[in-house]
Amino acid sequence: MPICPRADYESEMSSTSLKSSSATRLRSVPIIVGTVVLAAIVGAAQSSVAASVLCSVLVVLLVPCSLIDLERRIIPNRITGPGSLAAVVLGLALDPGGEPARLLWAAIAGGFLLVTALARPSGMGMGDVKLLGMMGLFLGRPVVVALLVALLGSVVTGIVLARRHGVREARKTGLPFGPYLAAGGILAALTGAQIIHAYLSLRH
Numbered sequence: 131m132p133i134c135p136r137a138d139y140e141s142e143m144s145s146t147s148l149k150s151s152s153a154t155r156l157r158s159v160p161i162i163v164g165t166v167v168l169a170a171i172v173g174a175a176q177s178s179v180a181a182s183v184l185c186s187v188l189v190v191l192l193v194p195c196s197l198i199d200l201e202r203r204i205i206p207n208r209i210t211g212p213g214s215l216a217a218v219v220l221g222l223a224l225d226p227g228g229e230p231a232r233l234l235w236a237a238i239a240g241g242f243l244l245v246t247a248l249a250r251p252s253g254m255g256m257g258d259v260k261l262l263g264m265m266g267l268f269l270g271r272p273v274v275v276a277l278l279v280a281l282l283g284s285v286v287t288g289i290v291l292a293r294r295h296g297v298r299e300a301r302k303t304g305l306p307f308g309p310y311l312a313a314g315g316i317l318a319a320l321t322g323a324q325i326i327h328a329y330l331s332l333r334h
Contacts, residue, residue: 165193172319180224185319187216188268192312195261199308205257210264217267228270236266239273258307265315272322279314280307 173186191213195205221229240263247254266273287305318325 161193161197165190168193168316172316175320178225180221180228183224184217184220184268187213187220188265188319189316191264192315196309196312199257199306203304203306205255205261205308207257207260210257210260214260214264214267217264221267232267232270235270235273236263239263239266239277243277254307258311261308261311265311265318269315269318269322271326272318273315275322275325276311276314276318279317280310283310283313 169186169189172189173182176182176185191209195209198209199205217232218229221232240259243254243259243262244256247256247259262273262277265276269276284305284307
């Protein structure tokens, strides 16, 4: 009878434990209630029914992506894949005229992060690329705000870690990018359009 090496066994057990922990956390009442409340707040802040539905669903998807990435350093395809499909279906049903723009901004944002991931695989994963692409399908142009907020947040965190532990130790710290994207996505859903409008107004 084949026997698994101890290291492989421990690694498998650790992975199973992390998956179980993530699943339990996602099913906890505070997380569920908090997600529903946040989704309701974000939805209520929108100016149209289409935007309200799209942004509310986005929040429901971002929360588990963020928590799983924090615990397991992975953003599951089983969330971003169906989530992207749901974004397109909802967009076509509720705001068909705006769907081409959402597709374009999803491609632009996802393409930018894809280039970054290919150039520096150790710092960015394909899960991040897929997550940002999904966010673009829900948000449209405000996804740019989400990306900028995420990049700024990760840079600030890196600077803080470097000051506390030194540059060498800070570089060894693996920071999941998903939570930053999720935070940026929620901020973009709330005020992204206004931020872009204010920026464009300053340029004219």
